[in-house]
Amino acid sequence: MILILFQGYILGNAATEPTVEENSKIPFAHGMGLISNELYESLKMGCGGEYVNVDPKNEVCLNDIQAFSKLTSEIEGAHILEPRCPFSSPKPRESSRKRRSLNVNEQSQEFLVPEPPLPTIGCRTYGYLLSYYWNNDYNVRKALRIRLGSKGEWQRCNFGLPYAREIHSSFSYHVSLSTKGYRSLIYSGDHDMMVPFLGTEAWIKSLNYSIVDDWRPWILHSQVAGYTRTYSNRMTYATVKGGGHTAPEYRPAECYAMFQRWINHDPL
Incomplete structure (x- = not known):
């Protein structure tokens, strides 16, 4: 048996609670100026904040969601400021x-x-x-010393591979790890609409731990690199300004500094 001295973990733009994160896309889009105030208010009133499990008889809500989908269909979800491009790679x-x-x-x-x-x-x-x-x-x-014939074609993502998703939410794992006192760093690129920072902040808040270091900017090279907050369960949350999904791809210097400070037990 191999024992691992587990001390903490880091998650970036992490899909954790799918319903919460899907519901956060509409307020995120509104905050980023992608949909009008009128449509947002209509969505809130007609859907009651629930945009995933919608009553099929609620035509007002369904129509507004359709309008939202149309308005954002040409937006690059991974980073809303990036051009929308095909994502697919060649199939095996x-x-x-x-x-x-x-x-x-x-x-x-x-x-x-x-x-x-x-x-x-x-x-x-x-x-x-x-x-x-x-x-x-x-x-x-x-x-890379890969023995000829030992491996099939390499694929960057699991698109098209037959598998069954067994874990739909990892929230319970955060509950368990928090009660055991493990350190954690959870970060979000603030321009990611695939897993918006609002959804991440919502499930973190539902853990119901008190704040020990309240919302403040964190700095790199005398510039604001994002914002951060620390909780009593030893969880640090941070946004990466200008980051997408995933944040280090768009802001490597900022994310490296964030990681280095956290791993050294230094405040962001």
Whole structure:
């Protein structure tokens, strides 16, 4: 048995409580100026703050959610200031054959489902595409000492892989770890709409621990790098100004400084 001396953990833009985080997208979009005051007020009144589990008979709420979806459909969720680009990478070879769907008629006519578009130069996601080719290059694999034939194609994400999601919320783990006194650093890129900082702050608040160091800016190179707050359960929460999903990809210097201070038990 291998014993691990667990002392704490760090989570960034962490999907924790899906319903809370999904519900936070609308107030986040309003705060960022993506939807009008009138639509936001109508959403709050018609939906009562619940935008996920909506009564199918509530036409006012459903119509407003549809309007919200249309207004934000061309926004890049990972970072609302970035251009919207395709995210997909090439599919693994075993599933890269053109998928076929059957049109149910007498002749069972077949038609091809088009492959999703790939990112182009100028998109941040173009680097994701290049990483696929780099990691599957023979010379790279040789340099990494990957035995020929021992591994299949490398994929950056699990899109298209058959798996069942068994844990839908990790909130209970935070409850357990908090009661055991482990240190934690939870941070959010403040321009991420996939897991908005408002949702993260909501589930942290529901842990119901008192604040020991209240909301204040944290500084790097004499500039505000974000905002932070510390709780009595030894949890530090921080936003990363200008960060997206995930924050270090967009603000590496700030996130490195944040990590270095936390791991050294220094205040942000």
